[in-house]
Amino acid sequence: MNHMNRLFKRLSKRIASEGGWLAVIGNSCRTIQKHGFKEFVLRAIRLFTNVNIHKNRNAYMLSDYIRRYADETGVVSSVHHDDMIFRFLVENPHFKTVEDAVEYYFKDGARSSRQLKKIIFSDLGINDIPAIQILEFASGYGCVTRHLVNDFLEENIVSCDIHREACSFISSEMRVKAILSSTSPADFQIATNQFDIVFALSFFSHMPDSTWGAWQKALFKTIKPGGYFIFTTHGMTSASDHFGGPIIPESGIWFVPDSEQKDLDVKDYGNTIVTQEYVNTIVNDVLHASILIYVEACWWGHQDLYVVRKV
Secondary structure: OHHHHHHHHHHHHHHHOOOOHHHHHHHHHHHHHHHOHHHHHHHHHHHHHHHHHHHHHHHHHHHHHHHHHHHHHOOOOOOOOOOHHHHHHHOOOOOOOHHHHHHHHHHHHHHHHHHHHHHHHHHOOOOOHHHOOEEEEOOOOOOOHHHHHHHOOHHHEEEEEOOHHHHHHHHHHHOOEEEEOOOOHHHOOOOOOOEEEEEEOOOOOOOOHHHHHHHHHHHHOOEEEEEEEEEEEEOHHHHHHHOOOOOOOOOOEEEEOOOOOOOOOOOOOOEEEEOHHHHHHHHHHOOOOOEEEEEEEEEOOOEEEEEEEOO
16 A cells, blocks of 8 residues: 555646646645545535536526527527637637627627618619529528528528538528538539529638639629629728738738637638739629729728629
8 A cells, every 4th residue: 555655646746746637637746645535525525516617507508508608699699619600709818708799690690681771672672572593602500691681681692611521510400492512612602693682701811812803703693784783801900900901912911820620721711811903803804893892991890891783
């Protein structure tokens, strides 16, 4: 027994000095040495139980916040566990409480949907609601989609995302048709001349120069003649307010391989800033079109809005 005690003592000192999880193991060894294995087990049970009670309480509160603000905005309350936007907001230190983050998730989605509705019906003067077909590209897990079905009709909306689980979730929970996207615009498989509106919110704020124009072309071809391409970008306001004012290359596009979406390759999906001149060049030379509406810092007070009409 003395030999065992000396072994536990030596092992616990060595492991605890390493820090992190090894320190926990070291503390466990000291507990066994000092109080015996039975006391160690009892303490472990108490600790595990308390942790789970705390987790269950937090989970209940989170569910309550989700239900509350879903009801307040009149939308589906289901939130997928892999929803990157939701997770980013809940873990964001900008919000004082988790409730503030959940409230923002639902109310900001509602604001984006209303803003799109205003552009389509007021700014563009479209009024044939039953016949309109809208592609919501890079829809994620439905932060905005859940509100679009209120501001339009379910049959008006088709969502599209790179995540298969997101497409399944939107189809099952929001009753909206969803199409799987692709990493490469060359592999994008949606028929041409299908939609009246293609809406890409904060997608081109993440594309590198190598695919920026190619994705513009791939999405533009899905629009019917006379339809509209509505998208946002990180422009100069985003550059100064959110990226520390980096020097934009002469090409007009600045890209860094970094993103909050850790499941995507950062070389394909990072953070992008573009000048108005860069966008003009792509629209003119690649789409053979012209910009109908441009509003600087229109979305979230910093992303630029572009509307292009397909003739």
